[in-house]
Amino acid sequence: MDIAVLGTGMVGQALAGGLTRLGHSVTVGTRDPGATLARTEPDGMGNPPFAAWHAEHADVALATYADAAAGAELVVLAGNGSAALDMLTAAGAEALDGVVLLDISNPLDFSAGFPPSLFVKDTDSLGERIQASFPGLRVVKSLNTLTAPLMVDPSLLGEPSTVFVSGDDPAAKALVTEILTGFGHTDVIDLGGIETARGTEMLLPLWLRTMGALGTGMFNFRVVR
């Protein structure tokens, strides 16, 4: 499948690599490919620049948001929540019409430092805002509840854990669930419509504090029942 991954950070790299390993043809989208490749500094979290990752993943193309999205059957939103709507606008509403969007973004607001708060929550969600802004997109919120390496390889944990899908389009959720299964996720809970993204986005405050308590982000929640 032709897949566009919007975002060049940890989540974008993990998804692009994971989807390539599953045999998909992946183009990473960014605002300015030249600028992205020219950056030689680690990002704010100390991760290596995209160019270093890309040098080891030559099978992944790099293009503008619009060029990456053009013709993609699936678009993965792997950028910061604060940039989500701008990234999709740059990709182009027409190109996104009818396309499935795997939305991994979280509405994190770092303006008051760490831990971040959420700039939308409780009676609305970023997933819903994206769906409302791009009615032609088939938005599926998923994978926003665990750290990037575990998104594409949950077997890094010794025990099975849970991921969630939220969205209004059953066929879009089925496509995303197939990809999740390909990554090794054995427990995918369909929470319902895109409104249920409120639940997984509001898990972030607990995720962040659990990371603080454990001293690592290498954990995931499992729904034991």
Next chain:
Amino acid sequence: MDIAVLGTGMVGQALAGGLTRLGHSVTVGTRDPGATLARTEPDGMGNPPFAAWHAEHADVALATYADAAAGAELVVLAGNGSAALDMLTAAGAEALDGVVLLDISNPLDFSAGFPPSLFVKDTDSLGERIQASFPGLRVVKSLNTLTAPLMVDPSLLGEPSTVFVSGDDPAAKALVTEILTGFGHTDVIDLGGIETARGTEMLLPLWLRTMGALGTGMFNFRVVR
């Protein structure tokens, strides 16, 4: 230990029963004991009235909030979040001075129907409001992330799961953790100060939607790491 459980609903009944089984001396606190025992109708969730439960738990005393709290070493807040501050005010700030409070309440707002939203979140929490309103209380937020029967008997699930504690007083958290261990909880994560209650209280929107997807509240989150 002399323990007061404030609240006569499902959570209050579960905690009073569970703490009695651990050998503690439990008094359930309510606004008006006579009125509580006179109610013969099920509650809004279809649960039997308190009197029916009390008839089978004669070793649990029933008293006013103030009489229950007087002399208690541990107070359990097992009422609705919207009533939490009023219940503690009725118990009396003097009686609560230096006492450990196990705060199970959640800031659920049902004014717009189901699922409820949260009347405090993200940059504040009900746990913090309680601690700020009653500085002499040693507040520990815990057990607000799972259904009442599992709070006191997590072995009802076939696999171990996780509970959290948040609070500013290490000795108070140690006391609560000892009780959690007594109930059978094998994985208790200390998230840090009472500020971290924001995390567990904001899990409720996901808890509610997971309950909707599974069709049961008999589940709990496990932190797999």
